[in-house]
Amino acid sequence: MSQKIINTDDLAFLLYELLDIERFTQFPRYEDHSRDTFDAAIELALKVASETFAPHNHACDEDEPRFENGKVVIRPEVAEALKVLRDTGLMAASQDYERGGMQLPAAVSQTCIGLIKGANVSTQAYAGLTIAACNLIMAHGTDEQKQRYAEPMMAGRFFGTMCLTEPHAGSSLGDIKSRAVPQDDGTYRISGNKIFISAGDHELSDNIIHLVLAKLPDAPPGAKGISLFIVPKFLVNDDGSLGERNDVTLAGLIHKMGYRGTTSTMLNFGEKGGAVGYLVGEPHNGLAGMFHMMNEARLGVGLGSVMLGYTGYLHALEYARERSQGRPLKERDPATPMIPIIEHADVRRMLMAQKAFVEGGLALCLYTATLIDEKKHADDPAVREEAAGLNDLLTPIVKSWPSQFCLEANSLAIQVHGGYGYTREYPVEQFYRDNRLNPIHEGTHGIQGQDLLGRKVAMQGGKHYQVLLGRIRSTLDACAAIAELEDGAQRLTADLETLEEITEVLQALRKTDPERALANAYLYMECFGHVLVGWLWLRQAQVALEALQNGGERPESFYRGKLHACDYFLRYELPKPMALASVLRDADRTTLDMPAECF
Amino acid sequence: MSQKIINTDDLAFLLYELLDIERFTQFPRYEDHSRDTFDAAIELALKVASETFAPHNHACDEDEPRFENGKVVIRPEVAEALKVLRDTGLMAASQDYERGGMQLPAAVSQTCIGLIKGANVSTQAYAGLTIAACNLIMAHGTDEQKQRYAEPMMAGRFFGTMCLTEPHAGSSLGDIKSRAVPQDDGTYRISGNKIFISAGDHELSDNIIHLVLAKLPDAPPGAKGISLFIVPKFLVNDDGSLGERNDVTLAGLIHKMGYRGTTSTMLNFGEKGGAVGYLVGEPHNGLAGMFHMMNEARLGVGLGSVMLGYTGYLHALEYARERSQGRPLKERDPATPMIPIIEHADVRRMLMAQKAFVEGGLALCLYTATLIDEKKHADDPAVREEAAGLNDLLTPIVKSWPSQFCLEANSLAIQVHGGYGYTREYPVEQFYRDNRLNPIHEGTHGIQGQDLLGRKVAMQGGKHYQVLLGRIRSTLDACAAIAELEDGAQRLTADLETLEEITEVLQALRKTDPERALANAYLYMECFGHVLVGWLWLRQAQVALEALQNGGERPESFYRGKLHACDYFLRYELPKPMALASVLRDADRTTLDMPAECF
Missing domain, CATH: 2.40.110.20 (Butyryl-CoA Dehydrogenase, subunit A; domain 2)
Incomplete structure (x- = not known):
């Protein structure tokens, strides 16, 4: 964890214990792969991220690109880092072998690119945009276009x-x-x-x-x-x-x-x-083409948000362990030594919130990446279809949820640092500024809320939505029978029922009064997102508990941390958006009724 | 409103209709004053803010002070603006006539300084710190210190x-x-x-x-x-x-x-x-001296947060009125003209949230300023004592609430601007960055929460807290009998009762297990702050309704806007922190129980 980009225990837990991505090696496309080749790619990406991308992150913030003599002048470290990335082949991590790619599952290629984002989201963007544009040409271009434009992009010669x-x-x-x-x-x-x-x-x-x-x-x-x-x-x-x-x-x-x-x-x-x-x-038909790849682009935004939040969290955690300030409340003697601030309940609350947001957000992004793998490459057409539908449904949330809550994590990372966090001598303020873009580009929160409530939930008669409900309920049923998880399952069950009720009301209203039904679509998305992430936290707790009981690959403290963070999320975070359930259930007209001249 | 620092209708409404500051002219100290002299000072401050402070706000952000040859080099506009401010006499707005001051009530002098903060918080800080340091010497220094150091500070010769x-x-x-x-x-x-x-x-x-x-x-x-x-x-x-x-x-x-x-x-x-x-x-005894003036310093932080939020809101409002994008949901014909974005429900929601936060925050700050006037200069010792106690009680909230929610307003102002809001070519991103300091300095949220729950609520056997409850209940009783306000009064009554219940539980627990009682002090402060601001919104609605019924000085649309914004705050914002009532009631141990090694 020394490079403060990722907790490698957490990453391995999510990929292998929670999501079991080793199963993808049974897909014909990935049959040459193994956990070792996945790990090798991830380790390579983490090395490049730490050694090549992270070191100039601050410098490029302070010394941004300039417009000189009609050209854009960019610090030399950017070209050097992108050359290293290109030479690793990671820009083509998900592409076919025959085009020079690594043919890795999306869950792995997204992890790799996510690590680079966490190290330096700005330099990564040149590569990320290239991969996105390349994928679009690969999906919709002619063979000649693929060869002439996309292949040099995979190789990193064209951006x-x-x-x-x-x-x-x-x-x-x-x-x-x-x-x-x-x-x-x-x-x-x-x-x-x-x-x-x-x-x-x-x-x-x-x-x-x-x-x-x-x-x-x-x-x-x-x-x-x-x-x-x-x-x-x-x-x-x-x-x-x-x-x-x-x-x-x-x-x-x-x-x-x-x-x-x-x-x-x-x-x-x-x-x-x-x-x-x-x-x-x-x-x-250009917009359809563009939107075909939006699922991945929006996942990219969400993943970038998560990784900025994640690195901020790890910086705050280290600071909280090393910085001494104040004493326990019950200690009246000012001559006793100060304690590390992680011992203060309010600092711990801020760290738990960050942990809940960034680890929950990463689970969400990687889960979505597995849907991409399943929808494209699963043998069973039913699995492919279900994954494609779920991927469509989750896209607006995967884009928005992290860009809201992992931005909040970045703000909390500043707060943990106190005055130091507000200075440019510490990196957390840059993460916060960088992350503030993510709620805007690739469609604002407002646009995503409309997409979710106005389109995705209702698609194919609500089929994808029902599939998701089924998966959540299955976890809830299992956890309700486990003493340690029963309380959490009860909390989430209640909120899931509320979400279902709201969905029913608003979907019915959408047919007669769409403006009113969609007026609070953003708030609906907040509820939906929290229920979804709450589910992924309960799943993590379930897996962690099994590991504690049966022995797992990681330290016991790691698994216990997952149980605590799940508790925190369900008790402290889940209730907040759900508090507006009545606004949604009543299809509250407050914002519609405010005349523009009354502001 | 063209300078986009304040809505002057709102300011006059708060000062004269809600808070009736004309009554201060009956205090002997202010007997030479009238609404005209108050307004003259405010107009002067607004003119200086708009014409002298606002114009270089962006330049000083892009070209910050430099350390050269052992000296600090600052753009020349800063010295020029501070000279203008000094020449107006506003730096000594609240000081005695005999020391060259204007002897204005705090409600007016804080308004004046608030307008300067809204225009350019960074340049204002040189003056604001000088006023604060001067006040400290005036309160605790010897006569010789007052004359030698404080008087040249009032005159703006010393900072x-x-x-x-x-x-x-x-x-x-x-x-x-x-x-x-x-x-x-x-x-x-x-x-x-x-x-x-x-x-x-x-x-x-x-x-x-x-x-x-x-x-x-x-x-x-x-x-x-x-x-x-x-x-x-x-x-x-x-x-x-x-x-x-x-x-x-x-x-x-x-x-x-x-x-x-x-x-x-x-x-x-x-x-x-x-x-x-x-x-x-x-x-x-230096800390006692320093804390003696903390009430005003913390009000200063809160007021600065409000004014940054306020100017951001006015910029977003103008943008939302002028920027066209998209069409009504029911409009299927793409050949029809686009509509101003203020017509979209989600944009209106973001504007209402900003209005609720910044106008509610300004009401909170100015209400607190009237307590300073009352505690210092009211004839009746009982009034003075009650005001002093309330001022003590409210200080942590006045410092924290605006620095949390008016920062959120700044984020929403960016969001309303879309991609433009993220650029430094528009001012809203600077307001957001400037405002991010306010949750940190003069005591973080965590410190303020402990002050509120661990000290202020319990002071003198809870006397000040009971005084506040009495004032809130009196408004609730009055509003419960008014058809238009009954619903709002019911909502706030329920949450006030919850707050009382939580307070009782936590105050009792504080005696036996202070660590547990105070573990969620920050969340307690959020609830308290929202109930308090909810009360000030209901008061505003009550006053606005009277003006609508009996004729007021301001346009009908202004008063109707107050009613809508009150509705918004009570329906959409008040429930959020209250959603954690059970965490507080149960004195939830989740953050205490998380071992440091489990992060």
């Missing part, structure tokens, strides 16, 4: 971006104005202005492959008229060599509160007549 | 600091190591290292008066052995002219997440043999 947002259109993507005009040669000329394009320009890679949303001249209005294009910074010749500079101009850099090492740009396409673009997938 | 914290002793002040050795001439030689000294060195004023905690050679151990000293940067001659440089050395600057315009320093006293210091008050 990628996602160009969605425009100055007037963020959440409302259907309103983008960028245009794509078809040419006789089958290419398109793209023009328009994009904003908040992370990694939009730099000198870190030979080329940058922009994935750009734009509209064709005959596009229907709204989201159903969006098409997706590959727009490379440098055109790529048939032999893979670089051709001329495309008509993509860096209009300026955006300066952020955190995540400062990742350059955020404004890009102008077609200032000189039109950037050359290549259609990906069907015309007007 | 002040509070030197409490040392690298190893923050919350645990009894463990400071700084030493003071008495000299034959009645002065002392001070030596030691202090850290986190805001405004500890600069060239903004002719002199800096450090108020330093140190221990005499014969000091008893712990907090009962702390003495308080005046240690000027330059010695002051009998005629008020400056003498030689004292032995106070700037050891370095601390770089912070926010509040960057206020230089935070490490100071070494006595590197060259001992800094000349002058004892303030009795030996070994």
